[in-house]
Amino acid sequence: MTALVELDDVSKFYGNIKALEGVSLDVHAGEITCVLGDNGAGKSTLIKIIAGLHQHDAGTFRIEGEETRLASPREALDRGIATVYQDLAVVPLMPVWRNFFLGSEPRTGVGPFKRLDARTMRETTRSELLRMGIDLRDVDQPIGTLSGGERQCVAIARAVYFGAKVLVLDEPTAALGVKQSGVVLKYVAAARDAGLGVVLITHNPHHAYLVGDRFVLLKRGTMAGRHAKSDIALEELTRQMAGGSELEALSHELARAATPEFPGGHRPE
């Protein structure tokens, strides 16, 4: 089966800075590909290439087997790639239903009287959110009044509704508590079960391992590892993610401070 999205040896330079070098990944329908990396590892650059915000400078980018170079986010959307950003997924002051259809508003009427099909928009928003298990008492409330997890879910529901084949999620759990993260991961799994290919960007190997089928590790703009779930255990993923030997060095450093001076001079008896 051809991958929905396939990157092969892709690089991106900003001037003389290598933001990304030689990264490969593939995303298949009904599977979740996790991209793991610390801050500055090149995760954002990778998303921007897949989402059509930036173009790659080397390597190949294929959508359903066809080599492409996306010119704009609009083109990415038209090709079935929907991206949900952690902080800029929604317009906080706008009602939920206006946010849900933003950029793809259905209209009725003819000629100059063409108008938003507000009734359909409200009803569809309600039913689509209900289908994902979110029962909003009021789709007219500003989306900024929803919790962070709910907002992510609205954005995911929107992408699924608009027929995305590939869903790119940028750190969907980064700013969330444990319970909210669980809720979001549930919807990520629901999107996968609906037959979408999912790219999940995260720096949390525990979240990644719960839902992921493939793992790509980024480190300082280069690919540090590429594994299928069957090839790697959570401990190993966590170790690689945390930087392996760097973690050992860190634990060594921390160990030297094992009997610290307690501030205020109170030593425990």
Next chain:
Amino acid sequence: MTTTVKAPAADERLLHRSLARRLMGRPELGSVVGAVAVFLFFAITAEPFLRPSSLSTVLYASSTIGIMAVPVALLMIGGEFDLSAGVMVVSAALISSMFSYQMTANTWVGVGVSLLVTLAFGVLNGVLLTRTKLPSFIITLGTFFMLTGLNLGFTKLIDGTVSTKSIADMEGFDSARTLFASHLTLGSVDIQITIVWWLALVAVATWILLRTRVGNWIFAVGGNADAARAVGVPVTKTKIGLYMGVAFAAWISGQHLLFSYDAIQSGDGVGNEFLYIIAAAVGGCLMTGGFGSAIGAAVGAFIFGMTSKGIVYAQWNPDWYKFFLGAMLLLATLLNAWVRKRAEDKS
């Protein structure tokens, strides 16, 4: 009288949202409360204020600001300012006056040329903004001064003085005056045509904002431009379009100015851009964008009209007028902020 500017019926809304909370969420609420207060105040303190002829004077004063306040409100909802709006009105008037006079063409040719050139100013503002990504405050402050200079410079260069020559005897003047500066009589009340223009603009702008796709985009580019861009909203085009809307209204205002007097003072218009912004802000438009309404801006302009004329009817020294205007802006903005906070807390 204030019933003419009430918030539109919130049709199709879900029923379980209480009326009070629905009202609280409307951007116009603060300005409507303010308008009622100002109206009552002058109705009590200024005896001539309630006469029909005063009403028409007040509405006329409101409409001259209101025509510009509507597109300025849309622009503010879209997250930007236009400080060049005030002098652009005079530019539009100067262009059509001088073109008609110098080319000895039919007045309508000048009016048409003025429309094209003024719209080009709007495009220029929008393109400069979206290309340079500088704040609109800086961009339009620049174009504000440039237009001020061009108005004076070209008028002196062409006419030798700071005002244009009268075009009252030129072909097409009378028909153009009918469209831009005539008045209708409704019973015993004179209705200036600008009031019709104003109300029509409010209706169109409200329709665009609440019922069209472009309206959705305007709220989105002001509320979160990056999110809007990410879901495929044409952010650049929307912003340029908003600046063209301001330019279009400046053209209407400019033609009114020209055809009500037949000659134009090239130094006029400076400072009016703040009146438009005040009307929009009093009407509930958020300075940071993403929230507001055209009806609110109309109510803001109406408050402006009532205050400017009410002070005269109350026979106070009009020197105090600007103080009231400033105080009104602060009070209304505070009230709006307070109302919105309460509305958001409750939801």
